[in-house]
Amino acid sequence: MKIGILGTRGIPNSYGGFEQFAEHLALGLAQRAHQVFVYTSNLNPYKETEWRGVNLIHCRNREDKLGSAGQLIYDLNCINDARRQNFDVLLHLGYTSDSVWHRRWPRHAINVVNMDGLEWRRAKYSKLSQLFLKNAERWAALHANHLISDSIEIKKYLLAQYSKVSTYIPYGAEVFSQGDVSLLKPLHLQPSRYFLLVARLEPENNIEMVIDGVLASSATEPLIVIGNPATALGKKLQRKYASKNIQFAGAIYDQVVLNNLRFFSKFYFHGHSVGGTNPSLLEAMACGCRIAAHDNVFNRAVLESGADYFSSSEQVAQIINQSPAMAEERKKMNVQKIQSLYSWASIIDQYEKLMLDLVGR
Secondary structure, three states: OEEEEEOOOOOOOOOOHHHHHHHHHHHHHHOOOOEEEEEEEOOOOOOOOEEOOEEEEEEOOOHHHHOHHHHHHHHHHHHHHHOOOOOOEEEEEOOOOHHHHHHHOOOOOEEEEEOOOOHHHOOOOOHHHHHHHHHHHHHHHHHOOEEEEOOHHHHHHHHHHHOOOOEEOOOOEOOOOOOOHHHHHHHOOOOOOOEEEEOOOOHHHOHHHHHHHHHHOOOOOOEEEEOOOOOHHHHHHHHHOOOOOEEEEEOOOOHHHHHHHHHOOOEEEEOOOOOOOOHHHHHHHHOOOOEEEEOOHHHHHHHOOOOEEEOOHHHHHHHHHOOOOOHHHHHHHHHHHHHHHOEHHHHHHHHHHHHHHHHOO
């Protein structure tokens, strides 16, 4: 098959979860002898036209000059190129600005949309932006040839909201069990003597709730916050918490470094409250972290009994102060779940089978 993947800022990943997902999926499909093309922003620091057997198509992105409006132009540039490519399948990762151009989607390709999470619920967006995103979700749901949901809860939502049946395929992760303690040195950390949070610094990830809970607890260990500090919330948090127990380490995209930080952490906090199966949560599970997660249907669908849950800073403090209940059993349970449900080999199998079925091969 000739497969196009758009909707990300491109690979290699220098941004976030969808880019990391595109890396794994594109590489896995290319290794199975499919022709794979990933649309990549001209702002991506990697400028080659090929990465490990995956073809890269660089398109102009004005996001650096125009902000969010630049994404609309970037998606249009990608779609206009896709119309010339004769793809069998065009996989759209997300819909936020892409679905505006649904009338331009190439008709010769089967357009498959991974619907991601409920973007319009994100607190960082204005009421007007939320209305736009709700419409974008509807355009994607109604005009795609096929929908993918990364969470059972998203699958239920799409059926209830749009009467659209979607295929459930989650994200993947790889079990990580061999840590390298030397990779903690740049942050001056010791194994099991720090807490960790990895997220975009946005309101719906409940970072402030976690920080307040850590500071209210009896813990003396620092909380390491990994994420781009240049967001509005990131700047606010750095001003508010000038504490030696809160370290804003910036964005880290090196997967080996991130996995080691997870592996050696005493506690991993997952504050995400909007969206489906979150990649960073799967990676924490794969690293055998002791996890405390925000209490919502998306996190519970993945973790079930494999975590402590919080919905307030007081509950964060209580989780830290209490004796760990079944901590080792939970860690093992989460690792086993990665191996049985969320392995990359299984995820790539499911995507390949779906695409082959859709094109009738």
